[in-house]
Amino acid sequence: MLYFEDIMVGSSKTFGHYEVTRDEVMKFAEAYDPQPFHLDDEAAAQTHFGRLSASGWHTCAMTMRMMVEDMKIHQQAGLGSPGVDHLRWVKPVYPGDTLSCRSEILEKRRSKSRPEMGIFKSKSQTFNQDGEVVLEMVSNGLIRVRDHGDSED
Template sequence: MSHFEEIEVGARRTLGSHTFTREEIIAFAQKYDPQPFHLDDEAASRTHFGSLVASGWHTAAMWMKCFVADRTHDAKARAGRGEPAVPLGPSPGFRNLRWLKPVYAGDTLTYATEVRAKSPSKSRPGWGLLTAYNSGVNQHGDLVIDFESTVFVPRRG
């Protein structure tokens, strides 16, 4: 991550990929989203999904996992070049979260983020607001999850 002034609208970054296994779909569902189509193969086969599917929240959590891993990798690369890490500020939220297609056991999602807008913060001097379009695409090229996020990014100062 760069400072606010260095970030370009339209910049796109692939964050990483995640393959959803049957075991992890069930484990996540047992803890956070215990619905039959996330927990049991037979029960899932009788639903409109036809077989076991990942919770939408699971797909969103894996986006976050890839985002954090990408930020950690970027911070280490900066440190290796002798550059300081650029802290990311808090997020005032996200909107328009959509789960567009089911994620089945064995599916691999590749997650990305793209800068859509940026503006200086009116309430927090020294910070800017970055709006991004975030997505996850399966191995067939189908968009399965997307949402818009906003985050505070430090300005050079």
């Protein structure tokens, strides 16, 4: 199990493999982001996307899925997240793309009000099969402290 004490500022890892399908792009758009360029080939061709593209929110959801799958493998003592500081959709994601992620720990600190909890900030990037960044975000994570009697970082 990975705890606050195990997180090292500057450490990074790559993980994930997600194949984007046309069917999933359209189902997500129908349910959550029903804009024409996510649902209709002709409408999408008339935009800067040039063809049917995934919703940025769908890209976030696919990224989150890869992050959770990685957490399952590496057994993190996570406690959720208080939010995202930065989110940017850098390039469109298209049906047929294969996505992967990279995450880097930027900083960490112990919670002053909750000594059993640590807070860390990480930069995550999602890449397509060509190694191009399609999404980047800086988020905050909450994680259990192994020994909350110890005040060291």
